[in-house]
Amino acid sequence: MGWPAKYLPRRPLNIHMLAGAATVFTYLQIVLGATVRTSGSGLGCPDWPTCHGGLVPPLSVHPILEYSHRVVGSLTGLLVLATCLSVWKLYHWRARLVPILTAIALALVVFEGVLGGIAVLTVLPRGLIAVHLIDAFVIFGLMLTAFVFTGASPALGGTTPPEQLPALQRHLLLNVLLILLLLLSGALVVGTGATESCDGWPYCQGGFTVLGGPLVIVQVVHRTIAGIVAVLLLRSTVLLTRQFGRARALLLVSWLTILALLAEVVVGAGLGLLDQPDVLKGVHVALATAVWAGAIAALAIAYQTTSLRAEASYPYAAVPRRDLS
Numbered sequence: 286m287g288w289p290a291k292y293l294p295r296r297p298l299n300i301h302m303l304a305g306a307a308t309v310f311t312y313l314q315i316v317l318g319a320t321v322r323t324s325g326s327g328l329g330c331p332d333w334p335t336c337h338g339g340l341v342p343p344l345s346v347h348p349i350l351e352y353s354h355r356v357v358g359s360l361t362g363l364l365v366l367a368t369c370l371s372v373w374k375l376y377h378w379r380a381r382l383v384p385i386l387t388a389i390a391l392a393l394v395v396f397e398g399v400l401g402g403i404a405v406l407t408v409l410p411r412g413l414i415a416v417h418l419i420d421a422f423v424i425f426g427l428m429l430t431a432f433v434f435t436g437a438s439p440a441l442g443g444t445t446p447p448e449q450l451p452a453l454q455r456h457l458l459l460n461v462l463l464i465l466l467l468l469l470s471g472a473l474v475v476g477t478g479a480t481e482s483c484d485g486w487p488y489c490q491g492g493f494t495v496l497g498g499p500l501v502i503v504q505v506v507h508r509t510i511a512g513i514v515a516v517l518l519l520r521s522t523v524l525l526t527r528q529f530g531r532a533r534a535l536l537l538v539s540w541l542t543i544l545a546l547l548a549e550v551v552v553g554a555g556l557g558l559l560d561q562p563d564v565l566k567g568v569h570v571a572l573a574t575a576v577w578a579g580a581i582a583a584l585a586i587a588y589q590t591t592s593l594r595a596e597a598s599y600p601y602a603a604v605p606r607r608d609l610s
Contacts, residue, residue: 542579
């Protein structure tokens with residue numbers, strides 16, 4: 286028997302909405318960052334934190350895009366800060382998962398801002414761009430997890446025995462690691478400038494070859510990882526459907542993730558076949574972020590059930606520090 290509900294950490298709507306807003310703005314920041322990079326607007330503001338020496342950018346496309354990226358980043362940081370402060374005030378230190386996640390996200394937001402400044406002042410070295418992108422993905426994953434954990438717990442299906450949850454969680458964790466590997470390989474493509482190293486799809490330089498130099502190797506490895514991840518995720522989702530057929534929230538997220546991944550593969554093919562149009566580059570990053578979101582959300586849903594049970598086993602440790610009702 287669980288502990289009475291009054292002993293559990295309250296999850297008020299305002300914190301859930303804050304975490305959701307921070308998650309949405311982080312997603313927008315990633316997509317806008319990709320737009321800035323692919324449109325060549327990275328140096329639209331050659332100084333930092335001002336833009337051409339002022340607080341308002343010049344009325345031309347590149348400065349406006351770059352400055353919009355900075356403004357959205359600042360708003361994202363404020364939302365992450367507000368979420369972090371709110372959960373630390375609400376949750377006791379032993380109910381620590383959500384506060385720790387938001388604290389890490391806040392630290393990474395600060396790191397992201399410093400990286401952005403360095404990237405501008407040092408004329409955008411490619412290695413920093415790749416680190417900048419991966420850091421944004423991590424922030425997004427942390428805030429999405431906080432959003433799931435501060436909301437209502439989606440049922441995993443009445444026929445799901447509790448003893449099966451650890452196996453389910455390991456299964457979904459493997460999916461997250463596979464997609465993280467895909468994101469890392471994609472960031473490596475961006476960081477090394479290998480985006481346009483292959484002139485076709487799925488072939489590279491007219492065939493399956495790695496003889497075109499290191500940039501071709503990076504691109505071929507990324508495509509190979511994408512293919513392997515797509516097959517494994519599809520197999521994984523089919524198995525989840527068979528074993529946890531009544532876990533509707535989990536299965537919906539899993540199948541939407543598959544659709545986003547397939548769309549990403551199609552867009553990646555378009556990049557190789559259509560001479561790397563800038564619009565498709567931005568869409569490619571947006572879809573990659575959506576795939577990452579799906580994997581993180583599925584894992585968070587599965588772990589949320591275990592977390593709630595663990596909190597219920599420490600009733601007095603889980604009491605909020607103050608009553609917000």
